[in-house]
Amino acid sequence: MKFNPFRSKKIKKPQKPAKIKIAGEKTQDKNESAERVNRTVYLTVAVLLIVLAVAVAMTSAANRARRGQAEHTNPPVTTSPTPEITSPRPEVTSPKEENKNPPEETKTPETEKKNDVTASSVVPTLSLPTIGHLGNEHDPTVQVFSNTLGEWRVHLGIDIMTEAAAPVYPAAKGKIKQISDDPMWGKCIWIEHDGDAVSVYRGLADELPAGIEVGAKVNEDTLIGAVGEGGVLELADEPHLHFEMKIKGADVDPIEYFSQSALETLRKNQDTTYEG
Numbered sequence: 513m514k515f516n517p518f519r520s521k522k523i524k525k526p527q528k529p530a531k532i533k534i535a536g537e538k539t540q541d542k543n544e545s546a547e548r549v550n551r552t553v554y555l556t557v558a559v560l561l562i563v564l565a566v567a568v569a570m571t572s573a574a575n576r577a578r579r580g581q582a583e584h585t586n587p588p589v590t591t592s593p594t595p596e597i598t599s600p601r602p603e604v605t606s607p608k609e610e611n612k613n614p615p616e617e618t619k620t621p622e623t624e625k626k627n628d629v630t631a632s633s634v635v636p637t638l639s640l641p642t643i644g645h646l647g648n649e650h651d652p653t654v655q656v657f658s659n660t661l662g663e664w665r666v667h668l669g670i671d672i673m674t675e676a677a678a679p680v681y682p683a684a685k686g687k688i689k690q691i692s693d694d695p696m697w698g699k700c701i702w703i704e705h706d707g708d709a710v711s712v713y714r715g716l717a718d719e720l721p722a723g724i725e726v727g728a729k730v731n732e733d734t735l736i737g738a739v740g741e742g743g744v745l746e747l748a749d750e751p752h753l754h755f756e757m758k759i760k761g762a763d764v765d766p767i768e769y770f771s772q773s774a775l776e777t778l779r780k781n782q783d784t785t786y787e788g
Contacts, residue, residue, distance in 0.1 A: 635707035635759060636684040638766060639732050640774040642739060642753050644674030645781040650765040668763045669712070669756035672778075676751040678739045683711045683755070683766075685731045688724065697754070698740050703730060711766075712756035716740050 648671040682703050689710065690702040699716040701724070717740035724736050739753050757766040767775070 633707055635709045635769060636705050637771045638683040638711070638757070638769045638774065639681070639771060640672070640777055641683045641711075641713065641755055642672055642674050642678050642680050643777070643781065644672040644678065644752070645784060646767075646778045647671035647673040647749075647752055650763075650767065652763060669714075669754055670766055671749070671752040671754055673750055673752045674739055676739060676741065677717065678751070678753075679735055680713055680716060680737045680739060680753055682730045682732055682734060682736060683757075684709075686711070686729070688726050688728045688730060688736075691720070691724075691726055693718075699737065701736055703736075708760045709769075710758045712758065713737065714754040714756070715752070 650668065650670050652668055684703075684705045686703045686705040688701060689704045690700075692700045694700050694714070697714040699718055699720070701713045701716065701720075703711050703713075705711065713736065716737040720737050721735050724730075730736060739751055741751070755766055757764050757769060770778075
């Protein structure tokens with residue numbers, strides 16, 4: 513057989529050398545794959561733990577906030593002291609129930625005391641302390657001429673013109689507060705009455721009846737003295753009783769507190785003259 517150079521000859525392409533796998537490389541690939549899986553698992557677990565921790569922290573903060581609001585709106589005043597208060601209650605309630613319904617005997621003095629206070633706050637109506645007519649009137653603003661001193665002075669009271677040694681009685685019941693010997697007014701007596709009222713009797717005779725002393729209780733018919741010759745301030749005037757009225761320490765016009773019969777007596781005796 514002849515050799516034909518043009519005859520096609522199947523030329524085999526050179527093949528790549530086959531990769532020879534070594535047993536160690538297979539183990540290394542498996543280890544790397546396992547490490548990647550482990551890392552993925554670790555990262556997933558770490559992320560889950562972080563998320564769980566954040567959730568727990570947020571829940572705890574929300575619970576604390578709710579407790580703080582509850583304590584603010586409802587202060588723990590009633591919770592802690594209740595055991596301490598409830599235990600002695602049986603011992604305390606018994607006297608309270610007795611005080612709620614006091615016997616009638618204890619109520620009566622309280623009622624009478626209230627009535628006494630109400631009565632004492634009323635200024636009494638005045639009677640005429642001596643028989644006579646009205647002289648100088650009460651005027652704290654307009655000055656009245658004093659014949660004794662020869663000058664103008666305010667007149668805090670009224671003058672009841674009468675005869676010398678005319679009897680003088682309290683204008684209302686009360687208690688003698690003060691007795692004095694005034695160089696300008698002569699013998700003077702202060703008598704306390706209800707309603708913080710005080711009546712003042714000036715220009716009395718030096719000698720007083722028995723029992724007329726500080727602290728003595730007097731009525732409208734108790735003789736407390738007689739009209740004297742008058743003090744230095746009104747020595748030149750006709751015999752009269754200088755009568756003043758004070759309420760809570762302030763000077764007032766006695767005429768406003770006299771009874772109707774007392775005012776009629778003063779007007780009735782207006783034209784009467786008295787000997788000194």
